[in-house]
Amino acid sequence: MLDAVSASAAVDADWLLGAATGQSAAQRRAHPEQPLAEPAWRRYQGLLQRRYRGEPVAYLLGRCGFMDFELVVTPAVLIPRPETEHLVEAALESPAARVLELGTGSGCIAIALGRAWPNARIDATDQSAEALTVANQNAALLGVDNLRLRQGDWYEPVGTARYDLIVSNPPYIGPAEPEPDQGDARFEPRAALRADESGLAALRIIIEGAAAHLEDAGRLWVEHGHTQGPAVREYLAAQGFEAIETRRDLAGHERISGGRRGAQRHE
Numbered sequence: 510m511l512d513a514v515s516a517s518a519a520v521d522a523d524w525l526l527g528a529a530t531g532q533s534a535a536q537r538r539a540h541p542e543q544p545l546a547e548p549a550w551r552r553y554q555g556l557l558q559r560r561y562r563g564e565p566v567a568y569l570l571g572r573c574g575f576m577d578f579e580l581v582v583t584p585a586v587l588i589p590r591p592e593t594e595h596l597v598e599a600a601l602e603s604p605a606a607r608v609l610e611l612g613t614g615s616g617c618i619a620i621a622l623g624r625a626w627p628n629a630r631i632d633a634t635d636q637s638a639e640a641l642t643v644a645n646q647n648a649a650l651l652g653v654d655n656l657r658l659r660q661g662d663w664y665e666p667v668g669t670a671r672y673d674l675i676v677s678n679p680p681y682i683g684p685a686e687p688e689p690d691q692g693d694a695r696f697e698p699r700a701a702l703r704a705d706e707s708g709l710a711a712l713r714i715i716i717e718g719a720a721a722h723l724e725d726a727g728r729l730w731v732e733h734g735h736t737q738g739p740a741v742r743e744y745l746a747a748q749g750f751e752a753i754e755t756r757r758d759l760a761g762h763e764r765i766s767g768g769r770r771g772a773q774r775h776e
């Protein structure tokens with residue numbers, strides 16, 4: 510029945526069976542003769558029904574993988590996407606002592622950077638208090654203690670602080686685009702997905718604010734929609750960024766762009 514709503518029905522069912530029984534696939538395979546106990550069977554049927562109604566597997570399990578670690582996820586946060594791992598990899602190419610992530614959601618990006626750079630100081634902001642509760646829980650579970658979470662609008666919570674690296678995966682789906690109203694995305698927070706100005710509003714604000722929050726030669730990396738590369742490069746150029754580049758995701762789509770703050774723009 511899951512085939513009708515999921516392209517990965519068999520895998521989904523296996524994950525949900527694991528959640529219902531508390532056993533790994535290997536444990537279940539090792540004892541195929543063991544019947545499913547009635548309570549586990551009922552839990553499994555309940556999870557299958559919810560999946561059939563469209564709830565994402567990650568929300569049903571309450572967790573998902575990102576990079577080489579696992580995160581708690583709830584409907585208060587975007588489910589981290591594999592594309593965002595490219596953003597983390599690009600950010601990690603140039604070591605940074607002070608880092609700012611804007612729109613941290615589950616905390617996936619900030620936590621990945623905090624784990625890779627335990628001596629760096631990572632600040633991360635989000636407007637959603639509920640999302641920051643999840644990010645805080647993830648940082649604690651993963652033992653990341655160099656991350657400071659702040660609630661507010663983009664740069665507002667960090668005042669005039671400057672960073673060596675700013676990174677963001679902001680909402681970038683335009684009001685007219687249908688994706689957030691389809692499939693699993695229907696269950697994700699609107700504020701994590703949609704942005705005005707054909708999806709470019711948050712990217713524009715973040716790029717326009719970056720120079721005032723970057724040290725000389727500091728770097729900015731942003732994730733964006735696959736048609737938004739030209740507009741993002743234009744915003745970066747208009748703010749005096751140098752070494753502007755765009756990278757593609759595994760599907761070959763332009764997905765992340767970044768640049769280095771020119772030293773001449775110091776105020």
Ligand SMILES: C[S@@+](CC[C@H](N)C(=O)[O-])C[C@H]1O[C@@H](n2cnc3c(N)ncnc32)[C@H](O)[C@@H]1O
Pocket residue numbers: 586587588589590593611612613614615616617618634635636637640661662663678679680681700701702
């Ligand atoms: C696309 S999600 C990214 C979440 C996470 N960083 C990731 O990559 O999975 C965008 C995040 O930006 C946050 N956000 C939206 N508008 C914001 C604003 N004006 N100020 C701060 N954060 C905002 C949302 O709450 C959401 O958590």
